[in-house]
Amino acid sequence: MRRSAPVSSRLAAFGALAVAGMLALAACTPTPTPSPTQTSASPSPTAAPTPTGPVFVPDGSAQDNLPLFAQVSNQVAATDARVQGRAYIDALAAAGFPKAQMQVTNDLTTVGNPADSIQFSVAWAGECLVGQVGPSTPAPTALVLPLLPAGTCLIGQTRPIDW
Numbered sequence: 001m002r003r004s005a006p007v008s009s010r011l012a013a014f015g016a017l018a019v020a021g022m023l024a025l026a027a028c029t030p031t032p033t034p035s036p037t038q039t040s041a042s043p044s045p046t047a048a049p050t051p052t053g054p055v056f057v058p059d060g061s062a063q064d065n066l067p068l069f070a071q072v073s074n075q076v077a078a079t080d081a082r083v084q085g086r087a088y089i090d091a092l093a094a095a096g097f098p099k100a101q102m103q104v105t106n107d108l109t110t111v112g113n114p115a116d117s118i119q120f121s122v123a124w125a126g127e128c129l130v131g132q133v134g135p136s137t138p139a140p141t142a143l144v145l146p147l148l149p150a151g152t153c154l155i156g157q158t159r160p161i162d163w
Contacts, residue, residue: 002075056096060128063143069122069129070142075141077133077140083107088131089161097122097129103158122155128153 054067072091081087085104093099104120117134130142130153147153 017120032145058096060125061126062124062129065097065122065124066129066142066144069097069131070140073131073133073140073142083114083118085118085136086158086163087148088118088133092120092122097124099161102161103152103154104161105154105156106159123147123151123153 008109024083047123054071056068057064069092072095073088076087076091079087085107087101089102089104101123101124102121105118107115107118109115115134116136117132119130119132122129123132126147128145128147130141130145131145145153148155152158
């Protein structure tokens with residue numbers, strides 16, 4: 001006949017198993033990763049934030065600046081000012097493009113109707129960044145085109161940018 005262990009020794013064995021089980025579970029749970037502010041007590045130099053979208057490249061080519069030109073054009077086209085040439089010129093100037101290098105067509109036809117499309121441009125590094133928007137244009141367009149022999153980007157009558 002087998003004799004059972006006394007109650008106190010069974011409780012001790014059960015307690016040891018419980019502690020071992022908790023240790024095993026603790027080993028399986030992920031260890032929280034400290035946040036960047038918790039990693040060290042000494043301050044470290046902060047890197048400048050990296051831009052998340054296109055950036056203005058002052059010494060770059062027209063092709064280098066096309067992504068920003070297109071982004072600005074798309075942003076204005078998504079607003080109520082989408083058929084106002086001035087809105088594109090102002091937004092491009094705010095993005096860093098020089099207003100003196102820009103051209104824009106009229107918002108209205110010669111008889112006062114809204115234009116079917118508006119073109120705007122920036123002469124840049126011997127080339128042209130050209131955008132087109134309007135009811136007859138399915139989506140905003142942004143291209144790099146050659147500078148015209150006259151040193152301009154748009155053909156035909158453009159409006160003065162005097163604001």
